[in-house]
Amino acid sequence: MHGWARAPPLEGGAHPLSTAAVWRGNRVPLGLSEHACVAFKLDAKALTDEILGVLKSHGIDFRANLVGQGYDGASVMSGRHTGVAARIKQEAPFAFYVHCHAHRLNLVLIDVVKSLPDAAQFSLLEKLYIFISGSYVHAKWLDVQKELYPNEQTRELKQLSDTRWACRYDTCKVMKERLHAVVRVLEGLANDCNADRAIDARGLLGQIDARFAMKLVIMTHILGKINQLSNLLQSANLDLVKAVELIETVRANLEEMRSDPASFDALWDEVEKNSAAPGFDTSECRSSRKRKLSTQLQEFVVTDSTGKQSGSTHSDFSVKDSTRINFYPILDHMLTEMTRRFSNEACELMKALQxxxxxxxxxxxxxxxxxxxxxxxxxxxxxxxxxxxxxxxxxxxxxxxxxxxxxxxxxxxxxxxxxxxxxxxxxxxxxxxxxxxPVSSALAGSREKLLCSEINQNYTEKYNG
Incomplete structure (x- = not known):
């Protein structure tokens, strides 16, 4: 069985649900059943009863033939002792539970973004999207792009997604590639005859500087590593063997970025190139000045202060070195989260599939x-x-x-x-x-329908050919 999906509640508190099940039978090697139903309760017992009821209604011997189940990581579904997955496995011992890998990856990204020193930068991206999406500003946005990039197709800023964090890569990528155009639009509207629009433009423009451009390149680079894996994990043709290969490949790439200085040097070259187009100077990103010594301690030799804040300002380093010092912990955090999220029983099974x-x-x-x-x-x-x-x-x-x-x-x-x-x-x-x-619960039914058709066709040819 490959999971369930829930839509917004209907009148009377009913919740529409959909399930997809893959099973093996006696005369048909693989079968697929898809079913839509309505549930009035969403606790683990009610959902388990509903799912098993669907399987029974199709005449499926789930106790012997149900071989897998996949959902997201919600506790009601994945609870170790009383969740839906555990309850179904008590009835069907072969129904191995796999936590949706796309959801696992989403959790990795959420944790990594939260670790960024300036995660609030995403709020600025959303405000820029809202401002430029207005009809009057949007027309100017298209005109400026045609002027600055005459041989390229105009681009649209992307809205942030609260559920699929990997999509934030698209937001950062477009903003990075069109940063010069964004600055030009805001500069043109800073003295607009519409006072409210001019104030908004000046407020946004004041937050876009060399530091913003630098962080934008770094975020795009980091999110790009996750986005590639996210897209592949949601491919309709992906199986668990390929999934474990992809996860190990991304982990190896991150480790290479962490250990090879040339990787950061190439990233820094991109930072300087991206900052130059709108007229920013990366030297403006130099760390904050050193804290002044208290006048009461001027006659003493002070090696360190007890009130020193965590997270050194690194003012003795170059801008590039300071950025490197902040960049590596992000990679370390991403590697740690990937190891933690992809190292349980299901991942051990994935390795066995090799x-x-x-x-x-x-x-x-x-x-x-x-x-x-x-x-x-x-x-x-x-x-x-x-x-x-x-x-x-x-x-x-x-x-x-x-x-x-x-x-x-x-x-x-x-x-x-x-x-x-x-x-x-x-x-x-x-x-x-x-x-x-299952690799991803988002794929329930699509990939399995194709696989069941191919395998059953081979079966038919064998016995009837």
């Missing part, structure tokens, strides 16, 4: 499949023999093929094993289960 990835060095390794064996109660002895035989069969079958012709994904592996299901029942069963385990 043994079913044809491009992994651990492909068909029995030792790496312990997570899958425990979660879905595979017969260890049979699985060990079948994996060994399957590996030898694939080696003989593809020894004369080029790398481009060999299987590259979990779905490719399922297609190959389909005709040999009776010879390799345990690997085929685990591969089918793995391919429909």
């Amino acid at each position: 043994a079913l990835n044809p491009q992994s060095a651990e492909f068909l390794s029995f030792e790496k499949m312990s997570g899958l064996i425990l979660a879905f109660r595979a017969n260890e002895e049979d699985l060990s023999h079948e994996l060994h035989s399957a590996k030898r069969m694939l080696e003989r079958r593809y020894k004369d093929l080029s790398d481009n012709e060999k299987p590259k994904s979990l779905l490719d592996f399922v297609r190959i094993l389909g005709p040999y299901e009776e010879a390799f029942p345990e690997p085929y069963r685990l591969a089918k289960i793995s391919i429909v385990l």
Whole structure:
């Protein structure tokens, strides 16, 4: 089962819900059921009863055949002992719960943005969007872009999203690329005949300086790393094997940024380039002046003051070095949050799925499949023999093929094993289960419908062809 969605309440306190379930049957390898219903209570017990009732109404033997469930991280759904996921797993022991990976990533981003010294900068971006979206100002915004960027298409500022924080990358990216135009528009309206509009323009213009431009480039760079992963995690063709590869890739990229000075040097070059267009000077970003020594201590040697604030002003450093000192803790925080958010039981299962990835060095390794064996109660002895035989069969079958012709994904592996299901029942069963385990609850139904269709077509061809 791949989660549920809730819309705003209807009259009388009813809540419309939708569910999507993927299950395996006796004569049909995989099935998909989608259902919309109404619930009058949203506590864990009521939601569990509603979901199980939907499965029963479709005649699905969920106790034996339900192999996965995915939701966001709300406590009512993911509570360890009394949440919906725990209650369903008591009824269906194979219904492994996966916390929506797109939601996990959203939580990482929220925590990282909160750690930024000037998270309030997002409020300024929202105010700029509101101001420039007005019809009178918007016309000038388009005219200024045509003047400054005659060979480029005009761009629109993006509104912030309170739920999908990865979308804030789009907001920062457009603002960074059109900062010169934003400044030009505000300067032109600072003395507008409309007093209210002129005051708003001057107020916004006063907050846009070299420090704002510098932080905008850094935020865009950091959010871009997360946004790329967020988009991929919501791809309709993504499976858990690819998800774990993408997460590890992003983590490796962040670690490289943290350890390689050249990465920050390249970022700083972009900061200076972006600041130059609107006429800003990065030297204006020099840290605040040193605190003056109390006159009562002028006759003493003072090495440090007990009232010194946390977060040194770094006034003895260059602007670039001061920025570097503030930049690295943000990367450290992001790495810590990614490790914390993607390191539980579900992620251990994801790592076990690498043994079913044809491009992994651990492909068909029995030792790496312990997570899958425990979660879905595979017969260890049979699985060990079948994996060994399957590996030898694939080696003989593809020894004369080029790398481009060999299987590259979990779905490719399922297609190959389909005709040999009776010879390799345990690997085929685990591969089918793995391919429909949820990555993101936002994808409930779309990817699974495609996968079920493909696998069932192979099944039909095998028995009726």
